Amino acid sequence: MKEYGHRPVLVEETLAYLQASRPGVYIDCTIGLGGHALEILRRNPGARIIGFDLDEQSLRAASERLAEYRDRVKLFQLDFRESLNFENLIPFPEVRGVLADLGISSFQLDNPGRGFSFNLEGPLDMRMDTRQKTTAEKILMTYPETRLAEIFKKYGELHHTRLLARKIVSERKLGLIKTTSDLKRLVEEVYRWTPQKHHLHPAAKVFQALRIEVNQELKDLDRFLENLARKCFPGARIVVISFHSLEDRLVKNAFRKLASGESGQPVVKILTRKPVRPTAEEVAANPRSHSARLRAAESI
Ligand SMILES: C[S@@+](CC[C@H](N)C(=O)[O-])C[C@H]1O[C@@H](n2cnc3c(N)ncnc32)[C@H](O)[C@@H]1O
Structure with missing residues (x-):
């Protein structure tokens, strides 16, 4: 199999917060090279993935990497912030988890032609x-x-x-x-x-x-999380991984607002009081993980 230069971060923590062993649909908002998706599919034969990415090259690589599970994967070149506008794209009653692993991948960063x-x-x-x-x-x-x-x-x-x-x-x-x-x-x-x-x-x-x-990476992220939380059914888990403090603050505030019921009934329960950070071992093995922060919430 081809070697891919992007290691997914916080994999065990992500799968645990998603409760990704439950059968059903998992939305991967930022499929990248499919690292997280591959782990979900490999470990859970009852899991199906709907994945989005803006980057055509990444989608092609992800589709190749996930080929073995192709009948359980659907990929779309789409800004995840727009995905909720497409009626019927996401079967919400079946959704058990949503992951957004924000930013860019090493695959993009390491390609000189992309200028990152x-x-x-x-x-x-x-x-x-x-x-x-x-x-x-x-x-x-x-x-x-x-x-x-x-x-x-x-x-x-x-x-x-x-x-x-x-x-x-x-x-x-x-x-x-x-x-x-x-x-x-x-x-x-x-x-x-x-x-x-x-x-x-x-x-x-x-x-x-x-x-x-x-x-326009920060645009509408909070609005997306709010709309998503309102559409998800009780028990669905939302996990967001960010890589800088601006993004993390946005996610923290969005979850807090949704949990407090500031605008109507509370729609989520926050599962991470503080952001989850990678262990020293993970950072040693993958230095690019050092700034990752994971926050999770459950739809109620
Ligand atoms: C950190 S990587 C994801 C890596 C992936 N979890 C994996 O394990 O391979 C982030 C990916 O999200 C994509 N991305 C960033 N913002 C996006 C958006 N608004 N809509 C869709 N994809 C986006 C990037 O193109 C990139 O491929």
């Missing part, structure tokens, strides 16, 4: 869905300085974002920002980067902010 990594020379693309028109380059070339600064501050939680935005605007006029390496160099200059001074490369945050803006 500041360590790999490539185009400034960063689209999950390559049918979409807005790329990172378009944002860098066309957004006004103030808007760029806002994005870096809001989505990258960076300092000195006005300085960074000013430098981008002056360099773009000279045609100096074409690739991921150009942007990395610019960031290093602005933040006077040295490996001794910085624990984390500032480009990591700049790339994160751009990626969030390109894919």
Whole structure:
């Protein structure tokens, strides 16, 4: 079998919170390379998967990887936030669990042509869905300085974002920002980067902010969770894995609101008072898991 460069994170914890040994339908909002889905299918012969992803290449890889279970899998190239708009796509009475493992996969990050990594020379693309028109380059070339600064501050939680935005605007006029390496160099200059001074490369945050803006990653996530919780039947489990504090805060607040009955009757019970983090062993085996945080709730 082909080797896939993406290890699913928090697998045992995810399956436990989903109670994925129950027969029924599991919705994988972000199928990626199908790592979590494969474990569910392998361990539970009564499980069926409905999977979504925006990324055509990932879907193709997932479909190949899950081929052995193809009669129990349906995959769609769709933004999961829109999935609830499609009547009859999800058979809610049969749904036992919903998983959203947010962000991008190593498969995407490690492909230089996708432009997600500041360590790999490539185009400034960063689209999950390559049918979409807005790329990172378009944002860098066309957004006004103030808007760029806002994005870096809001989505990258960076300092000195006005300085960074000013430098981008002056360099773009000279045609100096074409690739991921150009942007990395610019960031290093602005933040006077040295490996001794910085624990984390500032480009990591700049790339994160751009990626969030390109894919509008935080948009409607809370609305989706609310609509989902209202449609799920009692006992269905919702598990969300996020990789940065902005996303995690959104999920935490959405679950709290739904559990408190702030807008009507409570519709979920929160199962994780604090986010579940990977063990030291998992982080050692898969360093990219270090920022993962899992939150789970049960529909009531
Ligand atoms: C962290 S990976 C998921 C990995 C997967 N759980 C596995 O085990 O292989 C996240 C995936 O979600 C996809 N994605 C992110 N936001 C999405 C959205 N709004 N709708 C659909 N897919 C999305 C990305 O393209 C990426 O493939």
